[in-house]
Amino acid sequence: MEHQSQTILTGVKPTGTLHIGNYVGAVKPAIEFANNVNENDNHIMFVADYHAVNAIKNAPLLNQLTKEIACAYLACGLNPEKSLFYKQSDIPELFELTTILMAYTPKGFMNKAHAYKAAVDKNTARNEPADAGINMGLYTYPVLMAADILAYDTDIVPVGKDQVQHVEIAADIAGSINALYEQNVLKIPKASLSETAQILPGTDGQKMSKSYNNVIPLFGTDAELKKAVMGIKTDCQDINDKKNPDDILLYHIAKGIAPDCVVQEIEAGLKNGGMGYGTIKKMLLQVLIDELAEKREKYMYYMSHFDEVEHMLARGATKARQLATPVLNRVKDVIFNR
Numbered sequence: 044m045e046h047q048s049q050t051i052l053t054g055v056k057p058t059g060t061l062h063i064g065n066y067v068g069a070v071k072p073a074i075e076f077a078n079n080v081n082e083n084d085n086h087i088m089f090v091a092d093y094h095a096v097n098a099i100k101n102a103p104l105l106n107q108l109t110k111e112i113a114c115a116y117l118a119c120g121l122n123p124e125k126s127l128f129y130k131q132s133d134i135p136e137l138f139e140l141t142t143i144l145m146a147y148t149p150k151g152f153m154n155k156a157h158a159y160k161a162a163v164d165k166n167t168a169r170n171e172p173a174d175a176g177i178n179m180g181l182y183t184y185p186v187l188m189a190a191d192i193l194a195y196d197t198d199i200v201p202v203g204k205d206q207v208q209h210v211e212i213a214a215d216i217a218g219s220i221n222a223l224y225e226q227n228v229l230k231i232p233k234a235s236l237s238e239t240a241q242i243l244p245g246t247d248g249q250k251m252s253k254s255y256n257n258v259i260p261l262f263g264t265d266a267e268l269k270k271a272v273m274g275i276k277t278d279c280q281d282i283n284d285k286k287n288p289d290d291i292l293l294y295h296i297a298k299g300i301a302p303d304c305v306v307q308e309i310e311a312g313l314k315n316g317g318m319g320y321g322t323i324k325k326m327l328l329q330v331l332i333d334e335l336a337e338k339r340e341k342y343m344y345y346m347s348h349f350d351e352v353e354h355m356l357a358r359g360a361t362k363a364r365q366l367a368t369p370v371l372n373r374v375k376d377v378i379f380n381r
């Protein structure tokens with residue numbers, strides 16, 4: 044049976060300099076997915092820079108982070124010939140569609156959206172007023188995200204658990220527009236839950252996160268990588284003690300990034316005793332250098348030749364607008380009875 048062409052879309056928010064937790068949990072799986080889509084399928088990958096504006100008001104920083112994320116995806120193997128790659132802010136059709144969708148979005152949906160609820164919970168925990176520091180961009184975040192998705196007649200949105208609800212909101216908004224006008228105005232998208240990539244712990248044992256100051260940078264120099272790896276917390280058991288690998292932070296980090304043979308060697312060294320933490324750190328550092336050196340070089344190249352990246356993004360934006368314009372017009376024709 045011939046495979047019907049599908050549109051698959053993913054957005055990435057430029058909100059922080061990438062660390063290896065982002066790499067194993069988001070960047071690597073997204074690129075593997077992109078490079079394995081069916082020949083007939085359309086794959087879209089975009090930098091969600093307007094979503095980042097909700098949180099980042101420092102313009103040079105936002106500019107830098109947007110650059111970094113675009114270069115990182117290219118350096119890690121995203122192929123702009125295969126995937127439509129652009130910046131959200133270059134597609135004005137998305138913002139017109141957002142305005143339209145607003146009129147069909149029950150306010151109650153927004154009250155229940157995870158990103159907003161998480162911000163309210165944070166405020167409540169700090170004894171602050173519920174809506175302190177929350178702007179309308181964050182509150183209505185799922186509507187812009189719905190426009191990101193619906194503008195291309197997207198079929199599938201591969202996402203992590205935390206984003207499934209946002210895709211369901213997009214499907215609900217599209218569904219209610221279709222029901223109201225009794226026709227298929229917008230394609231109903233589906234979330235595809237990416238296999239739960241494991242959470243990589245940071246150098247202190249908590250989840251690796253830019254917020255915890257416990258990261259191993261994705262594109263650090265060898266010296267920076269070394270500093271971060273050597274700083275991974277260890278206990279003071281004797282080198283010859285037989286240890287349970289599951290109790291050892293270094294082992295958990297290795298499991299997230301090292302090839303199976305290295306993980307097995309570390310596992311055996313810990314179980315049998317005799318392998319010191321310093322040795323494991325050296326092995327881990329070598330794994331990181333092997334995995335990242337070439338990507339880092341490409342990343343540095345793109346960062347210092349950003350005009351080339353801008354050119355790719357601009358070409359992507361032109362194509363994306365060509366896809367979004369007829370969808371937007373289709374919606375306007377229906378709602379204004381043109």
Ligand code: ADP
Pocket residue numbers: 058059064065066067068069203240241242243244245250251252253254
């Ligand atoms: P951070 O926790 O550093 O603020 P973000 O929340 O911006 O990172 O996450 C960006 C992406 O990277 C998300 O898809 C998230 O699931 C993934 N990610 C972040 N930290 C980790 C981690 N420690 N292990 C696995 N994936 C992670």
Ligand code: TRP
Pocket residue numbers: 052053054055056091094187188191192200202206209
């Ligand atoms: N909200 C997503 C995140 O925080 C990013 C995003 C924006 C997105 N628009 C999207 C993801 C559309 C998928 C589809 O990670």
